[in-house]
Amino acid sequence: MQLVTEDNITELAVRRWATARDPRTRELLTALVRHLHAFAREVRLTEAEWAAAIRWLTATGQISDDKREEFILASDVLGLSMLVVQLNHRLDPAATPATVLGPFHVDGSPELGFGGDMSDGVAGTPLYITGTVRSLDGTPVGDAVLDVWQADADGNYEAQLGEVDEARLRAKYRTRADGAYCVRTITPKGYSIPMDGPVGDLIRQTGISHFRPAHVHFLLAVDGYRPLITHLFQEGAQYLDSDVVFGTKQELVVAFEPREPGPTPDGGESAVPWVQARYDFVLQPA
Incomplete structure:
Protein backbone atom coordinates (compact mmCIF):
# COMPACT_ATOMS: atom_id res chain seq x y z
CA MET A 1 0.00 0.00 0.00
CA GLN A 2 1.34 3.40 -0.98
CA LEU A 3 0.84 6.07 1.66
CA VAL A 4 -0.57 9.40 0.49
CA THR A 5 1.56 12.47 1.10
CA GLU A 6 1.45 16.09 0.04
CA ASP A 7 4.23 15.32 -2.41
CA ASN A 8 2.63 12.33 -4.14
CA ILE A 9 -1.14 13.00 -3.99
CA THR A 10 -1.20 14.67 -7.42
CA GLU A 11 0.68 11.84 -9.08
CA LEU A 12 -1.60 9.25 -7.45
CA ALA A 13 -4.77 11.09 -8.49
CA VAL A 14 -3.55 11.58 -12.06
CA ARG A 15 -2.63 7.91 -12.30
CA ARG A 16 -6.08 6.90 -11.07
CA TRP A 17 -7.95 9.11 -13.54
CA ALA A 18 -5.64 7.99 -16.33
CA THR A 19 -7.61 4.73 -16.31
CA ALA A 20 -10.43 6.45 -18.24
CA ARG A 21 -11.09 4.34 -21.31
CA ASP A 22 -11.79 7.18 -23.72
CA PRO A 23 -8.53 8.97 -24.68
CA ARG A 24 -10.06 12.45 -24.69
CA THR A 25 -11.77 11.90 -21.33
CA ARG A 26 -8.44 10.69 -19.97
CA GLU A 27 -6.68 13.80 -21.27
CA LEU A 28 -9.30 16.16 -19.83
CA LEU A 29 -9.53 14.59 -16.38
CA THR A 30 -5.83 14.12 -15.79
CA ALA A 31 -5.14 17.72 -16.85
CA LEU A 32 -7.98 18.91 -14.61
CA VAL A 33 -6.48 17.12 -11.61
CA ARG A 34 -3.02 18.57 -12.26
CA HIS A 35 -4.32 22.13 -12.61
CA LEU A 36 -6.67 21.92 -9.61
CA HIS A 37 -3.87 20.65 -7.42
CA ALA A 38 -1.50 23.32 -8.75
CA PHE A 39 -4.09 26.01 -7.96
CA ALA A 40 -4.55 24.73 -4.40
CA ARG A 41 -0.79 24.75 -3.86
CA GLU A 42 -0.29 28.20 -5.41
CA VAL A 43 -2.89 29.91 -3.22
CA ARG A 44 -2.33 27.64 -0.18
CA LEU A 45 -6.05 26.84 -0.13
CA THR A 46 -7.50 26.61 3.37
CA GLU A 47 -10.17 24.15 4.45
CA ALA A 48 -12.58 27.04 5.08
CA GLU A 49 -12.00 28.36 1.55
CA TRP A 50 -12.46 24.88 0.10
CA ALA A 51 -15.77 24.53 1.97
CA ALA A 52 -16.90 27.99 0.80
CA ALA A 53 -16.16 27.02 -2.79
CA ILE A 54 -18.22 23.85 -2.42
CA ARG A 55 -21.14 25.88 -1.03
CA TRP A 56 -20.82 28.36 -3.91
CA LEU A 57 -20.88 25.57 -6.51
CA THR A 58 -23.87 23.97 -4.78
CA ALA A 59 -25.76 27.28 -4.76
CA THR A 60 -24.90 27.82 -8.42
CA GLY A 61 -26.47 24.49 -9.29
CA GLN A 62 -29.52 25.09 -7.11
CA ILE A 63 -30.40 28.43 -8.72
CA SER A 64 -30.03 27.04 -12.25
CA ASP A 65 -32.98 25.62 -14.16
CA ASP A 66 -34.14 25.15 -17.74
CA LYS A 67 -34.28 28.93 -18.23
CA ARG A 68 -31.39 30.16 -16.10
CA GLU A 69 -27.86 28.82 -16.48
CA GLU A 70 -25.86 30.25 -13.59
CA PHE A 71 -22.87 28.06 -14.46
CA ILE A 72 -22.77 29.58 -17.95
CA LEU A 73 -22.95 33.02 -16.36
CA ALA A 74 -20.04 32.10 -14.08
CA SER A 75 -18.05 30.88 -17.07
CA ASP A 76 -18.89 34.11 -18.90
CA VAL A 77 -17.71 36.51 -16.19
CA LEU A 78 -14.53 34.51 -15.58
CA GLY A 79 -13.64 34.88 -19.26
Missing part, protein backbone atom coordinates in the same frame (compact mmCIF):
# COMPACT_ATOMS: atom_id res chain seq x y z
CA LEU A 80 -13.71 31.13 -19.82
CA SER A 81 -16.65 31.19 -22.23
CA MET A 82 -14.96 33.72 -24.49
CA LEU A 83 -11.67 31.82 -24.34
CA VAL A 84 -13.43 28.62 -25.45
CA VAL A 85 -15.11 30.57 -28.27
CA GLN A 86 -11.74 31.90 -29.42
CA LEU A 87 -10.11 28.47 -29.28
CA ASN A 88 -12.89 26.81 -31.25
CA HIS A 89 -13.67 29.52 -33.80
CA ARG A 90 -10.38 30.51 -35.37
CA LEU A 91 -12.15 31.80 -38.43
CA ASP A 92 -10.94 33.52 -41.55
CA PRO A 93 -10.44 37.23 -40.74
CA ALA A 94 -13.10 38.06 -43.33
CA ALA A 95 -15.73 35.93 -41.57
CA THR A 96 -18.07 37.37 -38.96
CA PRO A 97 -16.47 36.72 -35.57
CA ALA A 98 -18.15 34.57 -32.95
CA THR A 99 -18.87 35.57 -29.38
CA VAL A 100 -20.55 34.07 -26.32
CA LEU A 101 -23.95 32.37 -26.33
CA GLY A 102 -24.95 33.75 -22.94
CA PRO A 103 -27.20 32.04 -20.40
CA PHE A 104 -30.62 33.05 -21.76
CA HIS A 105 -31.02 31.45 -25.16
CA VAL A 106 -34.34 29.58 -25.47
CA ASP A 107 -34.84 26.82 -28.03
CA GLY A 108 -37.89 26.60 -30.24
CA SER A 109 -38.40 30.24 -31.18
CA PRO A 110 -41.20 30.84 -33.71
CA GLU A 111 -40.29 31.57 -37.31
CA LEU A 112 -41.38 34.95 -38.66
CA GLY A 113 -41.47 36.28 -42.18
CA PHE A 114 -39.23 38.95 -43.70
CA GLY A 115 -39.47 41.92 -41.32
CA GLY A 116 -41.78 40.12 -38.89
CA ASP A 117 -42.03 41.85 -35.52
CA MET A 118 -40.48 39.79 -32.74
CA SER A 119 -41.17 42.56 -30.20
CA ASP A 120 -44.93 42.12 -30.71
CA GLY A 121 -46.10 44.92 -28.44
CA VAL A 122 -43.12 45.11 -26.07
CA ALA A 123 -42.44 48.79 -25.38
CA GLY A 124 -39.50 50.39 -27.16
CA THR A 125 -38.32 52.26 -30.23
CA PRO A 126 -38.82 50.17 -33.39
CA LEU A 127 -35.56 48.74 -34.74
CA TYR A 128 -35.04 47.15 -38.13
CA ILE A 129 -31.86 45.12 -38.57
CA THR A 130 -31.18 44.46 -42.23
CA GLY A 131 -28.42 43.03 -44.35
CA THR A 132 -27.33 39.85 -46.05
CA VAL A 133 -25.83 36.49 -45.21
CA ARG A 134 -22.97 35.57 -47.54
CA SER A 135 -20.13 33.11 -47.90
CA LEU A 136 -16.49 34.16 -47.77
CA ASP A 137 -16.43 34.41 -51.56
CA GLY A 138 -19.45 36.72 -51.58
CA THR A 139 -21.98 34.10 -52.63
CA PRO A 140 -25.43 34.86 -51.14
CA VAL A 141 -26.63 32.24 -48.67
CA GLY A 142 -30.35 31.78 -49.20
CA ASP A 143 -32.66 30.02 -46.76
CA ALA A 144 -30.23 30.63 -43.89
CA VAL A 145 -31.91 30.59 -40.47
CA LEU A 146 -31.14 33.44 -38.09
CA ASP A 147 -32.16 32.71 -34.50
CA VAL A 148 -32.47 36.13 -32.82
CA TRP A 149 -33.07 37.12 -29.19
CA GLN A 150 -32.53 40.08 -26.89
CA ALA A 151 -33.41 41.69 -23.57
CA ASP A 152 -36.22 44.19 -23.10
CA ALA A 153 -35.90 47.84 -22.04
CA ASP A 154 -35.54 46.73 -18.41
CA GLY A 155 -32.69 44.36 -19.24
CA ASN A 156 -34.78 41.22 -18.84
CA TYR A 157 -34.82 38.24 -21.17
CA GLU A 158 -37.86 36.05 -21.52
CA ALA A 159 -36.04 33.37 -19.54
CA GLN A 160 -35.89 35.73 -16.54
CA LEU A 161 -39.59 36.51 -16.46
CA GLY A 162 -40.95 33.17 -15.31
CA GLU A 163 -43.96 31.84 -17.14
CA VAL A 164 -44.92 33.73 -20.30
CA ASP A 165 -47.68 32.80 -22.71
CA GLU A 166 -45.65 33.12 -25.90
CA ALA A 167 -42.20 33.91 -27.26
CA ARG A 168 -41.00 37.34 -26.15
CA LEU A 169 -38.27 39.21 -28.02
CA ARG A 170 -37.05 36.08 -29.76
CA ALA A 171 -37.74 34.65 -33.21
CA LYS A 172 -36.22 32.93 -36.22
CA TYR A 173 -35.89 34.49 -39.66
CA ARG A 174 -34.88 33.06 -43.04
CA THR A 175 -32.88 34.79 -45.70
CA ARG A 176 -34.27 35.26 -49.17
CA ALA A 177 -32.60 33.74 -52.22
CA ASP A 178 -30.33 36.79 -52.48
CA GLY A 179 -29.21 36.33 -48.87
CA ALA A 180 -31.22 39.31 -47.60
CA TYR A 181 -32.80 39.31 -44.14
CA CYS A 182 -34.89 41.79 -42.18
CA VAL A 183 -35.46 41.62 -38.42
CA ARG A 184 -38.04 43.85 -36.71
CA THR A 185 -37.60 44.37 -32.97
CA ILE A 186 -36.95 47.23 -30.52
CA THR A 187 -33.71 49.05 -29.76
CA PRO A 188 -31.83 47.20 -27.01
CA LYS A 189 -30.39 48.78 -23.91
CA GLY A 190 -27.39 47.95 -21.78
CA TYR A 191 -28.22 45.96 -18.68
CA SER A 192 -26.86 44.35 -15.56
CA ILE A 193 -26.30 40.62 -15.48
CA PRO A 194 -28.38 38.89 -12.79
CA MET A 195 -26.93 39.89 -9.43
CA ASP A 196 -29.30 37.88 -7.23
CA GLY A 197 -27.28 34.66 -7.31
CA PRO A 198 -23.84 33.24 -6.53
CA VAL A 199 -22.22 35.01 -9.50
CA GLY A 200 -23.55 38.35 -8.28
CA ASP A 201 -22.18 37.59 -4.81
CA LEU A 202 -18.71 37.21 -6.32
CA ILE A 203 -18.97 40.31 -8.49
CA ARG A 204 -19.92 42.45 -5.48
CA GLN A 205 -16.60 41.57 -3.86
CA THR A 206 -14.74 43.26 -6.73
CA GLY A 207 -14.64 46.50 -8.67
CA ILE A 208 -15.90 44.75 -11.81
CA SER A 209 -18.72 46.40 -13.74
CA HIS A 210 -21.68 44.02 -13.88
CA PHE A 211 -23.16 45.56 -17.03
CA ARG A 212 -23.35 44.53 -20.67
CA PRO A 213 -23.54 47.00 -23.58
CA ALA A 214 -26.69 47.19 -25.72
CA HIS A 215 -26.79 44.25 -28.13
CA VAL A 216 -28.90 41.73 -30.02
CA HIS A 217 -28.00 38.03 -30.15
CA PHE A 218 -27.77 36.00 -33.36
CA LEU A 219 -27.30 32.29 -33.95
CA LEU A 220 -26.87 31.20 -37.57
CA ALA A 221 -26.98 27.52 -38.49
CA VAL A 222 -26.64 26.76 -42.19
CA ASP A 223 -25.84 23.44 -43.86
CA GLY A 224 -22.35 23.49 -45.32
CA TYR A 225 -21.13 26.34 -43.10
CA ARG A 226 -19.61 26.70 -39.67
CA PRO A 227 -22.31 27.58 -37.11
CA LEU A 228 -22.08 31.14 -35.86
CA ILE A 229 -23.08 32.51 -32.46
CA THR A 230 -22.58 36.24 -32.26
CA HIS A 231 -24.00 39.63 -31.22
CA LEU A 232 -24.50 43.00 -32.83
CA PHE A 233 -23.58 45.85 -30.47
CA GLN A 234 -24.86 49.40 -30.70
CA GLU A 235 -22.16 51.87 -31.68
CA GLY A 236 -21.56 54.39 -28.90
CA ALA A 237 -23.30 52.27 -26.28
CA GLN A 238 -22.17 52.43 -22.68
CA TYR A 239 -20.04 49.52 -21.39
CA LEU A 240 -18.55 48.56 -24.77
CA ASP A 241 -15.10 48.71 -23.18
CA SER A 242 -16.09 46.92 -19.99
CA ASP A 243 -18.49 44.17 -21.07
CA VAL A 244 -18.70 41.92 -18.02
CA VAL A 245 -18.63 38.76 -20.18
CA PHE A 246 -15.78 39.94 -22.47
CA GLY A 247 -18.03 39.52 -25.52
CA THR A 248 -17.48 42.80 -27.38
CA LYS A 249 -15.57 42.84 -30.67
CA GLN A 250 -15.04 45.90 -32.82
CA GLU A 251 -16.22 44.08 -35.94
CA LEU A 252 -19.61 43.55 -34.29
CA VAL A 253 -20.22 47.19 -33.35
CA VAL A 254 -22.71 48.78 -35.75
CA ALA A 255 -24.40 52.15 -36.13
CA PHE A 256 -28.04 52.41 -35.08
CA GLU A 257 -29.30 55.12 -37.42
CA PRO A 258 -32.46 57.09 -36.53
CA ARG A 259 -35.19 57.34 -39.16
CA GLU A 260 -38.23 59.57 -39.47
CA PRO A 261 -41.76 58.13 -39.74
CA GLY A 262 -42.30 56.67 -43.18
CA PRO A 263 -41.35 53.65 -45.30
CA THR A 264 -39.58 50.76 -43.55
CA PRO A 265 -37.21 48.09 -44.95
CA ASP A 266 -39.91 45.40 -44.92
CA GLY A 267 -42.02 47.39 -47.36
CA GLY A 268 -44.33 48.77 -44.70
CA GLU A 269 -44.78 52.14 -43.05
CA SER A 270 -43.97 53.39 -39.57
CA ALA A 271 -46.08 56.09 -37.98
CA VAL A 272 -43.36 56.78 -35.41
CA PRO A 273 -39.61 57.40 -35.59
CA TRP A 274 -37.61 54.21 -35.92
CA VAL A 275 -34.01 53.01 -36.06
CA GLN A 276 -32.11 50.96 -38.62
CA ALA A 277 -28.96 48.88 -38.22
CA ARG A 278 -27.25 47.25 -41.19
CA TYR A 279 -24.96 44.25 -41.00
CA ASP A 280 -23.78 41.65 -43.52
CA PHE A 281 -22.99 38.29 -41.94
CA VAL A 282 -20.15 36.38 -43.59
CA LEU A 283 -20.09 32.63 -42.96
CA GLN A 284 -17.11 30.33 -43.24
CA PRO A 285 -17.66 27.04 -45.08
CA ALA A 286 -17.49 23.96 -42.89
Whole structure:
Protein backbone atom coordinates (compact mmCIF):
# COMPACT_ATOMS: atom_id res chain seq x y z
CA MET A 1 0.00 0.00 0.00
CA GLN A 2 1.34 3.40 -0.98
CA LEU A 3 0.84 6.07 1.66
CA VAL A 4 -0.57 9.40 0.49
CA THR A 5 1.56 12.47 1.10
CA GLU A 6 1.45 16.09 0.04
CA ASP A 7 4.23 15.32 -2.41
CA ASN A 8 2.63 12.33 -4.14
CA ILE A 9 -1.14 13.00 -3.99
CA THR A 10 -1.20 14.67 -7.42
CA GLU A 11 0.68 11.84 -9.08
CA LEU A 12 -1.60 9.25 -7.45
CA ALA A 13 -4.77 11.09 -8.49
CA VAL A 14 -3.55 11.58 -12.06
CA ARG A 15 -2.63 7.91 -12.30
CA ARG A 16 -6.08 6.90 -11.07
CA TRP A 17 -7.95 9.11 -13.54
CA ALA A 18 -5.64 7.99 -16.33
CA THR A 19 -7.61 4.73 -16.31
CA ALA A 20 -10.43 6.45 -18.24
CA ARG A 21 -11.09 4.34 -21.31
CA ASP A 22 -11.79 7.18 -23.72
CA PRO A 23 -8.53 8.97 -24.68
CA ARG A 24 -10.06 12.45 -24.69
CA THR A 25 -11.77 11.90 -21.33
CA ARG A 26 -8.44 10.69 -19.97
CA GLU A 27 -6.68 13.80 -21.27
CA LEU A 28 -9.30 16.16 -19.83
CA LEU A 29 -9.53 14.59 -16.38
CA THR A 30 -5.83 14.12 -15.79
CA ALA A 31 -5.14 17.72 -16.85
CA LEU A 32 -7.98 18.91 -14.61
CA VAL A 33 -6.48 17.12 -11.61
CA ARG A 34 -3.02 18.57 -12.26
CA HIS A 35 -4.32 22.13 -12.61
CA LEU A 36 -6.67 21.92 -9.61
CA HIS A 37 -3.87 20.65 -7.42
CA ALA A 38 -1.50 23.32 -8.75
CA PHE A 39 -4.09 26.01 -7.96
CA ALA A 40 -4.55 24.73 -4.40
CA ARG A 41 -0.79 24.75 -3.86
CA GLU A 42 -0.29 28.20 -5.41
CA VAL A 43 -2.89 29.91 -3.22
CA ARG A 44 -2.33 27.64 -0.18
CA LEU A 45 -6.05 26.84 -0.13
CA THR A 46 -7.50 26.61 3.37
CA GLU A 47 -10.17 24.15 4.45
CA ALA A 48 -12.58 27.04 5.08
CA GLU A 49 -12.00 28.36 1.55
CA TRP A 50 -12.46 24.88 0.10
CA ALA A 51 -15.77 24.53 1.97
CA ALA A 52 -16.90 27.99 0.80
CA ALA A 53 -16.16 27.02 -2.79
CA ILE A 54 -18.22 23.85 -2.42
CA ARG A 55 -21.14 25.88 -1.03
CA TRP A 56 -20.82 28.36 -3.91
CA LEU A 57 -20.88 25.57 -6.51
CA THR A 58 -23.87 23.97 -4.78
CA ALA A 59 -25.76 27.28 -4.76
CA THR A 60 -24.90 27.82 -8.42
CA GLY A 61 -26.47 24.49 -9.29
CA GLN A 62 -29.52 25.09 -7.11
CA ILE A 63 -30.40 28.43 -8.72
CA SER A 64 -30.03 27.04 -12.25
CA ASP A 65 -32.98 25.62 -14.16
CA ASP A 66 -34.14 25.15 -17.74
CA LYS A 67 -34.28 28.93 -18.23
CA ARG A 68 -31.39 30.16 -16.10
CA GLU A 69 -27.86 28.82 -16.48
CA GLU A 70 -25.86 30.25 -13.59
CA PHE A 71 -22.87 28.06 -14.46
CA ILE A 72 -22.77 29.58 -17.95
CA LEU A 73 -22.95 33.02 -16.36
CA ALA A 74 -20.04 32.10 -14.08
CA SER A 75 -18.05 30.88 -17.07
CA ASP A 76 -18.89 34.11 -18.90
CA VAL A 77 -17.71 36.51 -16.19
CA LEU A 78 -14.53 34.51 -15.58
CA GLY A 79 -13.64 34.88 -19.26
CA LEU A 80 -13.71 31.13 -19.82
CA SER A 81 -16.65 31.19 -22.23
CA MET A 82 -14.96 33.72 -24.49
CA LEU A 83 -11.67 31.82 -24.34
CA VAL A 84 -13.43 28.62 -25.45
CA VAL A 85 -15.11 30.57 -28.27
CA GLN A 86 -11.74 31.90 -29.42
CA LEU A 87 -10.11 28.47 -29.28
CA ASN A 88 -12.89 26.81 -31.25
CA HIS A 89 -13.67 29.52 -33.80
CA ARG A 90 -10.38 30.51 -35.37
CA LEU A 91 -12.15 31.80 -38.43
CA ASP A 92 -10.94 33.52 -41.55
CA PRO A 93 -10.44 37.23 -40.74
CA ALA A 94 -13.10 38.06 -43.33
CA ALA A 95 -15.73 35.93 -41.57
CA THR A 96 -18.07 37.37 -38.96
CA PRO A 97 -16.47 36.72 -35.57
CA ALA A 98 -18.15 34.57 -32.95
CA THR A 99 -18.87 35.57 -29.38
CA VAL A 100 -20.55 34.07 -26.32
CA LEU A 101 -23.95 32.37 -26.33
CA GLY A 102 -24.95 33.75 -22.94
CA PRO A 103 -27.20 32.04 -20.40
CA PHE A 104 -30.62 33.05 -21.76
CA HIS A 105 -31.02 31.45 -25.16
CA VAL A 106 -34.34 29.58 -25.47
CA ASP A 107 -34.84 26.82 -28.03
CA GLY A 108 -37.89 26.60 -30.24
CA SER A 109 -38.40 30.24 -31.18
CA PRO A 110 -41.20 30.84 -33.71
CA GLU A 111 -40.29 31.57 -37.31
CA LEU A 112 -41.38 34.95 -38.66
CA GLY A 113 -41.47 36.28 -42.18
CA PHE A 114 -39.23 38.95 -43.70
CA GLY A 115 -39.47 41.92 -41.32
CA GLY A 116 -41.78 40.12 -38.89
CA ASP A 117 -42.03 41.85 -35.52
CA MET A 118 -40.48 39.79 -32.74
CA SER A 119 -41.17 42.56 -30.20
CA ASP A 120 -44.93 42.12 -30.71
CA GLY A 121 -46.10 44.92 -28.44
CA VAL A 122 -43.12 45.11 -26.07
CA ALA A 123 -42.44 48.79 -25.38
CA GLY A 124 -39.50 50.39 -27.16
CA THR A 125 -38.32 52.26 -30.23
CA PRO A 126 -38.82 50.17 -33.39
CA LEU A 127 -35.56 48.74 -34.74
CA TYR A 128 -35.04 47.15 -38.13
CA ILE A 129 -31.86 45.12 -38.57
CA THR A 130 -31.18 44.46 -42.23
CA GLY A 131 -28.42 43.03 -44.35
CA THR A 132 -27.33 39.85 -46.05
CA VAL A 133 -25.83 36.49 -45.21
CA ARG A 134 -22.97 35.57 -47.54
CA SER A 135 -20.13 33.11 -47.90
CA LEU A 136 -16.49 34.16 -47.77
CA ASP A 137 -16.43 34.41 -51.56
CA GLY A 138 -19.45 36.72 -51.58
CA THR A 139 -21.98 34.10 -52.63
CA PRO A 140 -25.43 34.86 -51.14
CA VAL A 141 -26.63 32.24 -48.67
CA GLY A 142 -30.35 31.78 -49.20
CA ASP A 143 -32.66 30.02 -46.76
CA ALA A 144 -30.23 30.63 -43.89
CA VAL A 145 -31.91 30.59 -40.47
CA LEU A 146 -31.14 33.44 -38.09
CA ASP A 147 -32.16 32.71 -34.50
CA VAL A 148 -32.47 36.13 -32.82
CA TRP A 149 -33.07 37.12 -29.19
CA GLN A 150 -32.53 40.08 -26.89
CA ALA A 151 -33.41 41.69 -23.57
CA ASP A 152 -36.22 44.19 -23.10
CA ALA A 153 -35.90 47.84 -22.04
CA ASP A 154 -35.54 46.73 -18.41
CA GLY A 155 -32.69 44.36 -19.24
CA ASN A 156 -34.78 41.22 -18.84
CA TYR A 157 -34.82 38.24 -21.17
CA GLU A 158 -37.86 36.05 -21.52
CA ALA A 159 -36.04 33.37 -19.54
CA GLN A 160 -35.89 35.73 -16.54
CA LEU A 161 -39.59 36.51 -16.46
CA GLY A 162 -40.95 33.17 -15.31
CA GLU A 163 -43.96 31.84 -17.14
CA VAL A 164 -44.92 33.73 -20.30
CA ASP A 165 -47.68 32.80 -22.71
CA GLU A 166 -45.65 33.12 -25.90
CA ALA A 167 -42.20 33.91 -27.26
CA ARG A 168 -41.00 37.34 -26.15
CA LEU A 169 -38.27 39.21 -28.02
CA ARG A 170 -37.05 36.08 -29.76
CA ALA A 171 -37.74 34.65 -33.21
CA LYS A 172 -36.22 32.93 -36.22
CA TYR A 173 -35.89 34.49 -39.66
CA ARG A 174 -34.88 33.06 -43.04
CA THR A 175 -32.88 34.79 -45.70
CA ARG A 176 -34.27 35.26 -49.17
CA ALA A 177 -32.60 33.74 -52.22
CA ASP A 178 -30.33 36.79 -52.48
CA GLY A 179 -29.21 36.33 -48.87
CA ALA A 180 -31.22 39.31 -47.60
CA TYR A 181 -32.80 39.31 -44.14
CA CYS A 182 -34.89 41.79 -42.18
CA VAL A 183 -35.46 41.62 -38.42
CA ARG A 184 -38.04 43.85 -36.71
CA THR A 185 -37.60 44.37 -32.97
CA ILE A 186 -36.95 47.23 -30.52
CA THR A 187 -33.71 49.05 -29.76
CA PRO A 188 -31.83 47.20 -27.01
CA LYS A 189 -30.39 48.78 -23.91
CA GLY A 190 -27.39 47.95 -21.78
CA TYR A 191 -28.22 45.96 -18.68
CA SER A 192 -26.86 44.35 -15.56
CA ILE A 193 -26.30 40.62 -15.48
CA PRO A 194 -28.38 38.89 -12.79
CA MET A 195 -26.93 39.89 -9.43
CA ASP A 196 -29.30 37.88 -7.23
CA GLY A 197 -27.28 34.66 -7.31
CA PRO A 198 -23.84 33.24 -6.53
CA VAL A 199 -22.22 35.01 -9.50
CA GLY A 200 -23.55 38.35 -8.28
CA ASP A 201 -22.18 37.59 -4.81
CA LEU A 202 -18.71 37.21 -6.32
CA ILE A 203 -18.97 40.31 -8.49
CA ARG A 204 -19.92 42.45 -5.48
CA GLN A 205 -16.60 41.57 -3.86
CA THR A 206 -14.74 43.26 -6.73
CA GLY A 207 -14.64 46.50 -8.67
CA ILE A 208 -15.90 44.75 -11.81
CA SER A 209 -18.72 46.40 -13.74
CA HIS A 210 -21.68 44.02 -13.88
CA PHE A 211 -23.16 45.56 -17.03
CA ARG A 212 -23.35 44.53 -20.67
CA PRO A 213 -23.54 47.00 -23.58
CA ALA A 214 -26.69 47.19 -25.72
CA HIS A 215 -26.79 44.25 -28.13
CA VAL A 216 -28.90 41.73 -30.02
CA HIS A 217 -28.00 38.03 -30.15
CA PHE A 218 -27.77 36.00 -33.36
CA LEU A 219 -27.30 32.29 -33.95
CA LEU A 220 -26.87 31.20 -37.57
CA ALA A 221 -26.98 27.52 -38.49
CA VAL A 222 -26.64 26.76 -42.19
CA ASP A 223 -25.84 23.44 -43.86
CA GLY A 224 -22.35 23.49 -45.32
CA TYR A 225 -21.13 26.34 -43.10
CA ARG A 226 -19.61 26.70 -39.67
CA PRO A 227 -22.31 27.58 -37.11
CA LEU A 228 -22.08 31.14 -35.86
CA ILE A 229 -23.08 32.51 -32.46
CA THR A 230 -22.58 36.24 -32.26
CA HIS A 231 -24.00 39.63 -31.22
CA LEU A 232 -24.50 43.00 -32.83
CA PHE A 233 -23.58 45.85 -30.47
CA GLN A 234 -24.86 49.40 -30.70
CA GLU A 235 -22.16 51.87 -31.68
CA GLY A 236 -21.56 54.39 -28.90
CA ALA A 237 -23.30 52.27 -26.28
CA GLN A 238 -22.17 52.43 -22.68
CA TYR A 239 -20.04 49.52 -21.39
CA LEU A 240 -18.55 48.56 -24.77
CA ASP A 241 -15.10 48.71 -23.18
CA SER A 242 -16.09 46.92 -19.99
CA ASP A 243 -18.49 44.17 -21.07
CA VAL A 244 -18.70 41.92 -18.02
CA VAL A 245 -18.63 38.76 -20.18
CA PHE A 246 -15.78 39.94 -22.47
CA GLY A 247 -18.03 39.52 -25.52
CA THR A 248 -17.48 42.80 -27.38
CA LYS A 249 -15.57 42.84 -30.67
CA GLN A 250 -15.04 45.90 -32.82
CA GLU A 251 -16.22 44.08 -35.94
CA LEU A 252 -19.61 43.55 -34.29
CA VAL A 253 -20.22 47.19 -33.35
CA VAL A 254 -22.71 48.78 -35.75
CA ALA A 255 -24.40 52.15 -36.13
CA PHE A 256 -28.04 52.41 -35.08
CA GLU A 257 -29.30 55.12 -37.42
CA PRO A 258 -32.46 57.09 -36.53
CA ARG A 259 -35.19 57.34 -39.16
CA GLU A 260 -38.23 59.57 -39.47
CA PRO A 261 -41.76 58.13 -39.74
CA GLY A 262 -42.30 56.67 -43.18
CA PRO A 263 -41.35 53.65 -45.30
CA THR A 264 -39.58 50.76 -43.55
CA PRO A 265 -37.21 48.09 -44.95
CA ASP A 266 -39.91 45.40 -44.92
CA GLY A 267 -42.02 47.39 -47.36
CA GLY A 268 -44.33 48.77 -44.70
CA GLU A 269 -44.78 52.14 -43.05
CA SER A 270 -43.97 53.39 -39.57
CA ALA A 271 -46.08 56.09 -37.98
CA VAL A 272 -43.36 56.78 -35.41
CA PRO A 273 -39.61 57.40 -35.59
CA TRP A 274 -37.61 54.21 -35.92
CA VAL A 275 -34.01 53.01 -36.06
CA GLN A 276 -32.11 50.96 -38.62
CA ALA A 277 -28.96 48.88 -38.22
CA ARG A 278 -27.25 47.25 -41.19
CA TYR A 279 -24.96 44.25 -41.00
CA ASP A 280 -23.78 41.65 -43.52
CA PHE A 281 -22.99 38.29 -41.94
CA VAL A 282 -20.15 36.38 -43.59
CA LEU A 283 -20.09 32.63 -42.96
CA GLN A 284 -17.11 30.33 -43.24
CA PRO A 285 -17.66 27.04 -45.08
CA ALA A 286 -17.49 23.96 -42.89
